[in-house]
Amino acid sequence: MFSLGNLKHKNAPEGTNGGMKPAGLVKITEDGVKFRSHKDGSRHFFTPEYAMQIQEKLGADIIMAFDECAPGQSTHRYARAAMDRTHRWAERCVVEHERLQKIRAERGQNPQTLFPIIQ
Numbered sequence: 001m002f003s004l005g006n007l008k009h010k011n012a013p014e015g016t017n018g019g020m021k022p023a024g025l026v027k028i029t030e031d032g033v034k035f036r037s038h039k040d041g042s043r044h045f046f047t048p049e050y051a052m053q054i055q056e057k058l059g060a061d062i063i064m065a066f067d068e069c070a071p072g073q074s075t076h077r078y079a080r081a082a083m084d085r086t087h088r089w090a091e092r093c094v095v096e097h098e099r100l101q102k103i104r105a106e107r108g109q110n111p112q113t114l115f116p117i118i119q
Helices: 002-006 048-058 076-106
Strands: 026-028 033-036 043-046 062-064 113-115
Touching: 043 048, 048 062, 048 076, 076 113
Parallel strands: 062 113
Antiparallel strands: 026 033, 033 043
């Protein structure tokens, strides 16, 4: 979803942003990431917990922690803030992952492995 940050809605008239803020389709907060689909404009909100739930429902063997991938041209200050936020999100992912794995074990389902993102 971070790659959507610089995209504009596909139905926006040339030279406009379809009424959306010029910053793009993504807003990153401590709680998670709000974004609009570049295909249909629908709104979505992903939290670290929701990312774990989606991957668990998909039955993934390997689950990736929710992270903020700071752009390469970021300032040191922004990159540090993104890294720190990623760490806090990873802690939330671990808690949710453990909760979900207990449910999977009760159901006799195979465990899933959670991997952190190293920045």
